Amino acid sequence: xxxxxxxxxxxxxxxxxxxxxxxxxxxxxxxxxxxxxxxxxxxxxxxxxxxxxxxxxxxxxxxxxxxxxxxxxxxxxxxxxxxxxxx
Ligand SMILES: [Zn+2]
Numbered sequence: 001x002x003x004x005x006x007x008x009x010x011x012x013x014x015x016x017x018x019x020x021x022x023x024x025x026x027x028x029x030x031x032x033x034x035x036x037x038x039x040x041x042x043x044x045x046x047x048x049x050x051x052x053x054x055x056x057x058x059x060x061x062x063x064x065x066x067x068x069x070x071x072x073x074x075x076x077x078x079x080x081x082x083x084x085x086x087x
Pocket of ligand 1: 015
């Protein structure tokens with residue numbers, strides 16, 4: 001539950017960057033909306049707007065289908081920084 005504190009600021013990071021298109025291959029731009037277990041973060045925590053949250057959800061699902069992001073992470077394999085090895 002301590003994680004909730006990390007998302008104090010409420011603004012859409014994607015609006016700030018004026019993102020109109022998300023590439024499923026560009027994982028670094030998706031990491032803001034993935035938890036350490038590669039789950040899609042809910043909008044109430046990330047502060048994303050509805051439009052971008054929908055885009056993210058769609059893009060993450062594409063990335064999962066392309067095996068760029070795992071669907072599930074086993075309990076033992078949980079890492080604090082999931083994108084350490086990607087980049
Ligand atoms: Zn937005």
